Amino acid sequence: MTAAEVALLPGLSVSEELVAEQLALYRHLHAHPELSSQEHATAALIEERLAALGIASFRSGGTGVVGVLSNGEGPVIAFRADTDGLPIAEETGLSYASTDAGVLSNGDTVPVMHGCGHDTHIAALLGVARVLVERPAIWRGTLVLLFQPAEETAAGAKAMIADDLWERAPRPELVLAQHVMPAPAGTVMLRSGAMASLADSWRITVHGEQAHGSQPERSIDPIVLAAAIVIRLQTIVSRELAPSTPAVVTVGTFHAGLKENIIPDRAEFTVNVRTPDEDVRAVVLAAIRRIVSAEAAASRAPEPDIEELNSFPRLVNDAAHTERLTRVFAAALGEGSVSVAPLGMGSEDAGWLADAIGVPGVFWGFGAFDAELFADGAVPAGNHSPFFAPDDRSAVVTGLSAALAAVLASLGAD
Numbered sequence: 001m002t003a004a005e006v007a008l009l010p011g012l013s014v015s016e017e018l019v020a021e022q023l024a025l026y027r028h029l030h031a032h033p034e035l036s037s038q039e040h041a042t043a044a045l046i047e048e049r050l051a052a053l054g055i056a057s058f059r060s061g062g063t064g065v066v067g068v069l070s071n072g073e074g075p076v077i078a079f080r081a082d083t084d085g086l087p088i089a090e091e092t093g094l095s096y097a098s099t100d101a102g103v104l105s106n107g108d109t110v111p112v113m114h115g116c117g118h119d120t121h122i123a124a125l126l127g128v129a130r131v132l133v134e135r136p137a138i139w140r141g142t143l144v145l146l147f148q149p150a151e152e153t154a155a156g157a158k159a160m161i162a163d164d165l166w167e168r169a170p171r172p173e174l175v176l177a178q179h180v181m182p183a184p185a186g187t188v189m190l191r192s193g194a195m196a197s198l199a200d201s202w203r204i205t206v207h208g209e210q211a212h213g214s215q216p217e218r219s220i221d222p223i224v225l226a227a228a229i230v231i232r233l234q235t236i237v238s239r240e241l242a243p244s245t246p247a248v249v250t251v252g253t254f255h256a257g258l259k260e261n262i263i264p265d266r267a268e269f270t271v272n273v274r275t276p277d278e279d280v281r282a283v284v285l286a287a288i289r290r291i292v293s294a295e296a297a298a299s300r301a302p303e304p305d306i307e308e309l310n311s312f313p314r315l316v317n318d319a320a321h322t323e324r325l326t327r328v329f330a331a332a333l334g335e336g337s338v339s340v341a342p343l344g345m346g347s348e349d350a351g352w353l354a355d356a357i358g359v360p361g362v363f364w365g366f367g368a369f370d371a372e373l374f375a376d377g378a379v380p381a382g383n384h385s386p387f388f389a390p391d392d393r394s395a396v397v398t399g400l401s402a403a404l405a406a407v408l409a410s411l412g413a414d
Contacts (some may be wrong), residue, residue, distance in 0.1 A: 001274070008401045009332045009408075014131060020218070022127045022396045025049070028210045029119035029383040030392075033085025033112045035102040036150035037159075039063040042083050042122070046147050049126050055145070058168060061159030063255055066169050067145035069129060070198040074141025074412030078172035079403065080350050081121035082151035088113040091386040115122050117180035117390060120368060122147065124178070124399030128407055131321040131400075140412040144169050146353065153402045154199070157352040174321060175354040175361040176406050178399065182382040183367030184374060185394035188329045188402050189341035190364035197246070197349035198281050199275040199312035203298040204229070204292055205268045214262035223256045224298040226267035230293055232256070233271065236287045247284055250273040269308065274345040277315075314349035318360030325362055325406055332405035333398075341365055346383075366402045368395040 006015040034042050038074070043063045050057045050067045057067040063083070086103065089111035090097045101110040125145055132139060147167075150156030183189060206229070208222035230251050238245050249271065256267035260384045271288065275281040294303050354361030368390035372379045379389035 003163045003249060006397065008131075009405055012404070015377070017395060018127070019393070022123050023392055026119055026295045026396055027122040027128065029122055030094075030114050031096045031098055032100055032116040032121070033098050035087065035104070035112055036084040036153040037062055037155060038102060039083045039149045041148070043149070046083070046122065046126070048128065049078065050145070053129055055129060055133070060165050061156060061163045062376065063149040063150060064156060064160045064163075064309070065147040066160075066165065067129065067166065068142065068169060069132060069145065070133070070142040071136050071350050072140040072302040074139075075174075075410060076142040076144070076170045077174045077176060077373040077410045078144035078146055078169075078353065079125055079150050079405065079407060080175065080177040081125040081144040081354055081378055082148050082156065082350075084118060084152050084156070085112045086115045086152060087111065087383060088115040088384070088386050090115070092389040093234055094389055108279055113386065115385060115388050116152065117388065118151065120395040121178065122397050122401045123396055127396065127400040128403050131404060132407070138413060139259045139408055142170050143407060144172055148350075148353075151349055154312045154347075154349045157349040159262055163358045171357060173359060174410055175285040175350070175352040175359060176403075176410065177361070177363045178349075179348070179363070179365050179402060180368050180390055180395060180399065181365035182380050183205075183365065183369040184366060185368050185391060186333055186337055186397050188327075188333060188338050188364050189253055190317060190319050190322060190326065190338070190362065191343070191364075192319045192340045193312065194276065194343055195317050195341065195363050196315040196348045197276055197343070197345045198278070198314060199310075199313075200281065200285060200311040202271045202288070203268065203307040204271060205266055205307075206292075206296060207266050207302045207304065208264070208299070210265040211263045213263055217264060219263040220299060220301050221263050222265065222301065223263070224334060225295060226254065226256065226269055229295045229301070230269065232291045232295060233288060236284055236291075240283065240287055241280065245280055246276050246343065246345065247280055248272075249284065249288070251388065266353045274347065276343065292413070312349055313351045313355065314365055315348045315351035317362050321360050321362045325364070325409065329364075333401065362406070364402070366398050368398050376391070
């Protein structure tokens with residue numbers, strides 16, 4: 001290996017020029033994020049990069065892009081990279097920090113940031129495509145490149161499937177996906193079985209009767225009603241589930257009224273729920289409905305409206321493939337580079353892509369932060385933080401190395 005080369009895997013190096021170009025791509029993506037289902041410029045850029053590599057692609061699920069790269073007979077696998085950003089005002093201070101804005105579905109203009117790291121996923125998968133195109137002798141088979149929109153709203157994978165993804169693209173034997181995490185560069189985290197939690201988000205609107213603040217007896221106060229519901233919801237996890245059962249019920253927004261001396265006629269709040277499996281999900285969601293309805297009845301109020309905003313599916317790692325890839329990552333990244341991921345309360349919609357056609361999937365996390373940031377038990381700002389700032393070179397190199405190791409180990413080799 002010369003000084004102008006970068007070792008990605010044992011026996012596989014790439015030019016510093018390739019790394020530099022992927023680094024520039026990552027910085028561009030980071031500086032120009034787009035909200036869920038609005039990834040128009042991102043999709044166009046991905047199509048442009050795929051076309052430059054001679055890879056045919058098509059749109060799926062609106063702003064999703066699917067590329068198909070084949071090299072003779074062999075296995076067919078798919079690899080998913082999500083593409084959307086978040087409504088976050090970036091505070092990293094990076095020279096390539098986002099200053100872009102987007103418009104929410106309610107018409108509000110908001111700052112946008114790649115605060116979850118999806119920009120690293122795009123750069124890594126495009127890097128894999130480039131290496132495979134330039135090194136056809138080291139692999140055979142077909143790789144389906146899935147650039148999926150709207151992961152943050154649980155709409156993207158579902159939209160691609162509804163758009164006949166697996167009728168238009170080669171049907172894979174295995175679906176792979178990865179996610180950057182606040183962990184040291186060069187490390188990978190995965191586990192067999194459930195890799196993430198189920199998630200549900202609801203908007204709840206309670207109705208009352210408006211009155212002057214000086215005449216509360218003429219009102220049915222929706223703020224008091226909604227506040228009672230919010231407090232009561234906190235008893236679900238603490239009093240209706242066993243202490244060993246991981247679950248979260250969070251009220252993320254609360255809106256009511258326009259003036260301090262007017263009791264309004266309605267209040268609205270949103271709830272986010274994280275549960276480990278379908279049985280616990282059913283218990284918690286049923287409890288929310290029961291509490292909302294009972295508190296409304298106690299306040300002499302009409303039945304509240306409940307609107308489902310999103311629902312994330314299961315994300316289950318196939319045991320045999322997880323064991324195999326654990327060995328692959330250890331050999332590729334070095335001793336001590338692989339750890340068993342805890343069952344986190346984060347959620348993902350990548351599971352739909354495999355479950356829709358009944359094939360196994362494997363999802364892992366990878367680190368892209370300077371190891372010194374973890375000294376004395378410290379942890380850098382995590383995903384969805386305005387300060388989330390993976391090391392750019394580590395994001396490119398570790399993301400590319402991990403993805404490439406998994407892809408080459410799952411495709412055929414000559």
